Amino acid sequence: MQLSREDLLTAYRTMRTIRDFEERLHIEFATGEIPGFVHLYSGEEASAAGICMHLTERDHIASTHRGHGHCIAKGVDVMAMMSEIYGRKDGVCGGKGGSMHIAEIAKGMLGANGIVGGGPPLICGAALTAKTLKTGGVAIAFYGDGASNQGTTLESLNLAKIWNLPVIFVCEDNGYAEATSSSYSVGGTQTKRAEGFGIPSVEVDGHDFFAVYDAAREAIQRARAGGGPSMLHVKTYRYYGHFEGDATTYREPGEAEKVRKERDCLVGFRGKVTEAALLENKDLDAVDAEIADLIERAVKHAKAAPLPTEEDLLTDVYVSY
Amino acid sequence: MQLSREDLLTAYRTMRTIRDFEERLHIEFATGEIPGFVHLYSGEEASAAGICMHLTERDHIASTHRGHGHCIAKGVDVMAMMSEIYGRKDGVCGGKGGSMHIAEIAKGMLGANGIVGGGPPLICGAALTAKTLKTGGVAIAFYGDGASNQGTTLESLNLAKIWNLPVIFVCEDNGYAEATSSSYSVGGTQTKRAEGFGIPSVEVDGHDFFAVYDAAREAIQRARAGGGPSMLHVKTYRYYGHFEGDATTYREPGEAEKVRKERDCLVGFRGKVTEAALLENKDLDAVDAEIADLIERAVKHAKAAPLPTEEDLLTDVYVSY
Amino acid sequence: MSKKSYRQAINEAIASEMRRDPTVIVMGEDVAGGAGTKGQQDAWGGVLGVTKGLITEFGPERVLDTPLSEAGYIGAAAGAAATGLRPVAELMFIDFMGVCFDQIFNQAAKFRYMFGGKAVTPLVIRAMYGAGFRAASQHSQCLYPLFTHIPGLKVVIPSSPYEVKGLLIQSIRDNDPVIFFENKVMYDDIEEVPDEPYTIPFGEANLTREGDDVTIVAIGRMVKMANEAADRLEKQGITCNVIDPRTTSPMDFDTILDCVADTGRLVIVDEASPRCNMATDISAVVAQEAFGALKAPIKMVCPPHTPVPFAPNLEDLFVPNADRIEKAAKALMNYQIKEPA
Amino acid sequence: MSKKSYRQAINEAIASEMRRDPTVIVMGEDVAGGAGTKGQQDAWGGVLGVTKGLITEFGPERVLDTPLSEAGYIGAAAGAAATGLRPVAELMFIDFMGVCFDQIFNQAAKFRYMFGGKAVTPLVIRAMYGAGFRAASQHSQCLYPLFTHIPGLKVVIPSSPYEVKGLLIQSIRDNDPVIFFENKVMYDDIEEVPDEPYTIPFGEANLTREGDDVTIVAIGRMVKMANEAADRLEKQGITCNVIDPRTTSPMDFDTILDCVADTGRLVIVDEASPRCNMATDISAVVAQEAFGALKAPIKMVCPPHTPVPFAPNLEDLFVPNADRIEKAAKALMNYQIKEPA
Ligand SMILES: Cc1ncc(C[n+]2csc(CCOP(=O)(O)OP(=O)(O)O)c2C)c(N)n1
Ligand SMILES: Cc1ncc(C[n+]2csc(CCOP(=O)(O)OP(=O)(O)O)c2C)c(N)n1
Numbered sequence A, B: 001m002q003l004s005r006e007d008l009l010t011a012y013r014t015m016r017t018i019r020d021f022e023e024r025l026h027i028e029f030a031t032g033e034i035p036g037f038v039h040l041y042s043g044e045e046a047s048a049a050g051i052c053m054h055l056t057e058r059d060h061i062a063s064t065h066r067g068h069g070h071c072i073a074k075g076v077d078v079m080a081m082m083s084e085i086y087g088r089k090d091g092v093c094g095g096k097g098g099s100m101h102i103a104e105i106a107k108g109m110l111g112a113n114g115i116v117g118g119g120p121p122l123i124c125g126a127a128l129t130a131k132t133l134k135t136g137g138v139a140i141a142f143y144g145d146g147a148s149n150q151g152t153t154l155e156s157l158n159l160a161k162i163w164n165l166p167v168i169f170v171c172e173d174n175g176y177a178e179a180t181s182s183s184y185s186v187g188g189t190q191t192k193r194a195e196g197f198g199i200p201s202v203e204v205d206g207h208d209f210f211a212v213y214d215a216a217r218e219a220i221q222r223a224r225a226g227g228g229p230s231m232l233h234v235k236t237y238r239y240y241g242h243f244e245g246d247a248t249t250y251r252e253p254g255e256a257e258k259v260r261k262e263r264d265c266l267v268g269f270r271g272k273v274t275e276a277a278l279l280e281n282k283d284l285d286a287v288d289a290e291i292a293d294l295i296e297r298a299v300k301h302a303k304a305a306p307l308p309t310e311e312d313l314l315t316d317v318y319v320s321y
Numbered sequence C, D: 001m002s003k004k005s006y007r008q009a010i011n012e013a014i015a016s017e018m019r020r021d022p023t024v025i026v027m028g029e030d031v032a033g034g035a036g037t038k039g040q041q042d043a044w045g046g047v048l049g050v051t052k053g054l055i056t057e058f059g060p061e062r063v064l065d066t067p068l069s070e071a072g073y074i075g076a077a078a079g080a081a082a083t084g085l086r087p088v089a090e091l092m093f094i095d096f097m098g099v100c101f102d103q104i105f106n107q108a109a110k111f112r113y114m115f116g117g118k119a120v121t122p123l124v125i126r127a128m129y130g131a132g133f134r135a136a137s138q139h140s141q142c143l144y145p146l147f148t149h150i151p152g153l154k155v156v157i158p159s160s161p162y163e164v165k166g167l168l169i170q171s172i173r174d175n176d177p178v179i180f181f182e183n184k185v186m187y188d189d190i191e192e193v194p195d196e197p198y199t200i201p202f203g204e205a206n207l208t209r210e211g212d213d214v215t216i217v218a219i220g221r222m223v224k225m226a227n228e229a230a231d232r233l234e235k236q237g238i239t240c241n242v243i244d245p246r247t248t249s250p251m252d253f254d255t256i257l258d259c260v261a262d263t264g265r266l267v268i269v270d271e272a273s274p275r276c277n278m279a280t281d282i283s284a285v286v287a288q289e290a291f292g293a294l295k296a297p298i299k300m301v302c303p304p305h306t307p308v309p310f311a312p313n314l315e316d317l318f319v320p321n322a323d324r325i326e327k328a329a330k331a332l333m334n335y336q337i338k339e340p341a
């Protein structure tokens, strides 16, 4: 833990923002006002936060259908995200993308993705840009345990290796792909797969911000120094269903509640930093209040914001046509 | 070596047939009479022969663009193959497939394939049929070092593992994918990749019929006994270019000649079996003569055989339409 | 006979064929759900519950949850079909075809031709298609024109619960690879559906209503929209044929040409992107084969050439509707042939 | 200005853009060749030698040989394009699109729309298409209708050495994803091609010849066939417009409609499979927009609905040719409008 007080507050703020954003969406979705598919990241916050803490705007990330957390950690505006999820014109994608396609390339966020395994090839491209133009940037592919079985993901491991690209593959293994256990769908292990392609890999406790942060630092430093790709197998858990509306009957009763109680990343973080006297409870409480207010404003704003107009249907297909 | 005299002659006959078939095509192609792309298997014979010796018609193989050797080893009629390569109506595919699509499903030969990596998913399907219908059959996916980087191949390793399918993945690594060295294109190693998916694997000298034969026996026995997939990394070499017409300037001068001289599978086989007094040179010479005659007849026949007729253009698209 | 949903009709079709033929198997992502978990097995029955209960009746050897590897398992379904099984593979959303298209169009579709007529590949791929679910650009496409383009594939697009049962049973019994399109906003549609198995043959269009003035051809869910428009037009004294082709490959052009010979006016309604879609396909055949019968231009009612937008109001503007069909038909009624200069 | 092959014209186009703009890179399987070997580097320059010499001039950092992983590297090209490079990625044969289509049609094509206009993806994918090479079913397809169907993609099909250079330079400078179709049997075609760089704008058809009787629209290599047919027809007193649309997305429908307004007769020649192809696409727009001008049915000259056969005599029967075009045009000249009953 060589993090400054400011860093620690930033880390906590990121995780808290993600958590509150998702918990609120969980409630709002139930009212029927939010259109489409929504996949919540609650429970996995330490992964996005611990990794993106090392990044700046010259670095790129590619995300998944479960993308809100990565977006927030990479600095996409929370108000504009919320508007997007409500399909509003002032959403970060003008209301045309929605939850599954939130993106902001200028911030280095190459998009959530409705196609599982869609991100890893794209992130190899971002890494190639960084390498070719010598920007010093790195590129992070977030993907799930399910996505680890997609050919696109596996090809990307090899591509990044043989081109020696500054990519970090972050397998966020929350134990499930939809209603299927990773114990069923994943032959072998994530770390051995990476090693099969000659890529150094490590398993990380995804409930522990500091574990993720440390593992990411090493991998990102290696990538920035020209040492090529790495892979982190982040063991984590999603508190809610695959998407909102999923009854999660494939879980043991009480399973999610148990993880939430015993291994929550926010609780764990608070415990560690207050015990070590790095921060006080009141510092963290202040962040909580700040974020509660932000999310409240974001939802209010999004609900009241205007929809896109009829002309918007036809714009943004091409730069020119 | 627990092979009977008969078995040894069969093994030699298979390798000799493949060799002569390919060497003759090399000559015939140069005359311009053979249409399309032709990829020769000369040099790799021990792989197809050593593996297919263990198979019967209930077992399936999926092959590649470099498929003649696998076809012959799996028992497809040599006359009908030659006719196919000349585009004749009495070709094994009626002249509609050609070299890249030779197939005979009734013989368990699911096709050469113009799409690199096309075969492994298909062979998982053949294995699933065997498992579901309890035929006792196994299924072999032949694929190259280049194909080992295709997502389809990698997904198939996982699929076969988690469904516990009777598949043997045979990576025929001849050192090149077109003009690209496998040392450039393959991150990690083939055996470690398989292990990454939890699949037992072994590296085998593909110039040595007996090494291939023994490794295949073990893997096939395991598969037949319900032990799931295995992978063999067969190190081999192609004597000719990627396709006929390739000047192979990406090789060191003399490279192919050296392998042919020092590690040829037919020469090696002859040496071993005669030294061990299992067969005499004259037994093998008799096979040579027999095959020389067969290939001569096949080419003569193919050249004289009629082309498909105009109506053939429109048939065989659907069973019914 | 009783009222059944589109969803239930599909489920019954698969179940009855699995009972009849032990070589029929089902596979896909979470077609059962719960594999390897400590919770409920058959937890999902597919993402929208369509295959629920099958694993309970037929067991995990015939109802296979797959890893998230469409190229792998769709290819495996093709290989299984060519070697003795009759797989019904689910590709969840047709939008995912981009990761496994090769196994469909270069492998399964071409086996028979490439192998000189020696292959038989009784493969069914079920997939959801269409807009209206607020599922945005990567989960709302139609894409059936891409499959219709490919020789060797059959393409089925059922427009109601009755249709979906008969066409799916036919698909499973068929000996060629079939791509079966289910409209995701129609799963709760309800109509009378026989309990017993029945088949609807491929390549025979359904003339869902007859009229004298305009022929409307509509695809999938658009059949409902077309009939709604025809209702309205009838009140204005304009009567329509409404044709549901049922299958776009094979396509029953004869019925369309016959109807156009009678009405001389044709509107085609297609929810797919407008370039090289079914509307252009049908229009072109009519313009070639029934030109002499045409009294007016052929009108196409399609979405714009854009991805499917997320915002609900934009998505509603995107999808063709009864208004636009009505307007197109009326425009044809008002068309005056000008003498060429 | 000097005589150059289609192959050389492509090579020059890429080289000149690489000189002009350091963000232009090339990638693909063996676009150089020899990677990791002990022999010659730049051993291939692509499977038919089109990119030969580029690595020598621009080095391995800008000319990247790829592993056999199309989804991986085409996706990487899309990601690189969205982050500041201008990749020219080679997909060898367009037939291989089935393993990487997702990265093209769901990713690159939709970035801009899904991301609310904030993405710019200057990606070029070059690929060989077409029959006539005796390369059989999986190496001979056209498939451009599939790409034309997808909003967000541009589709370019150059018909000669002059065209290919100007259109490729335009493609590389263009800010949208472009699928660039090269006809594999045209690489040795030769004509006058300027040495200096020049561009040909998208969406402007080339009226390769003018006439009064019949308008022929032809795609890619079919432009040559159409002009051959027009030569023959001219000797018989029938004069033709022959239109090369150059790009099918955007498509210059205006030029086609103008020509049809003049001639009243239209033949469309398309080498792609006949269902939902460019012939149907063009026909449908004309039947909708220029119906009043038509004096006869719209004729489509296309291959049959079959995979491409291997046997040379069958393949020659498969591909449209000047004979069939000539016959179609004459049929239109002889067409008599019958009074509708
Ligand atoms: C190519 C593709 N196949 C299937 C789906 C449907 N789908 C969406 S999310 C998902 C499960 C993903 O699991 P995982 O990668 O573990 O991510 P998680 O949802 O657990 O975050 C599936 C199957 C899809 N969107 N894209
Ligand atoms: C999907 C796909 N990509 C590219 C090609 C072109 N191609 C044909 S063979 C080949 C190299 C294959 O290398 P490998 O798998 O090692 O087999 P080998 O030729 O050495 O037997 C390539 C790139 C193809 N046919 N299919």
Ligand SMILES: [Mg+2]
Binding pocket: A144, A145, A146, A172, A173, A174, A175, A176, A177, A178
């Ligand atoms: Mg997961």
Ligand SMILES: [Mg+2]
Binding pocket: B144, B145, B146, B172, B173, B174, B175, B176, B177, B178
């Ligand atoms: Mg090889």
